[in-house]
Amino acid sequence: MIKGFKMKLYPGQEAEYERRHNEIWPEMVETIHAYGGKNYTIFLDRETGTLFGTLEIENEDLWNESANTEVVRKWWDYMADIMETNEDNSPVTTDLDMVFHLD
Template identity: 70%
Template structure:
């Protein structure tokens, strides 16, 4: 199963966003894998500062439980100053509907 979504970066934080993800905390990496996430990529549309995320997950229920982990909440707080977030600091994220897939 796979998911695609979009988020929004604040202007001027492109390099910082990339740096933080290149230095992804080991505990965050472990949480993603423990909750069934793999083959995770995030892309940036430089014109609109829209982030496009793609991740393969084992199942939706297990993946959603990762959002309530302490390390995930800490990551949201860490990223809140450079991207659009909700009141709980979770990223404003819009799921994208799959229309075509080719293996």
């Protein structure tokens, strides 16, 4: 299953967001894979600060369980100062509907 979603950066945080993801923690990568995530890509619209993500997951319920892990919570806290977040520091995300796919 392919998920699509969008998130929003605070103004002027584009370079910092990219830097942090270029240095993603190995334990975060392990967690993404352990919970069935792969082919994770994030695009940035530099004019608006909107991030567009795509991610292949094995199972929605399994993927959602990753939110309860210590490393994901730590990552959310790490990213909270540069992007829109919920009260628990999880990123504010909007799921996108797939309207076309071609292999």
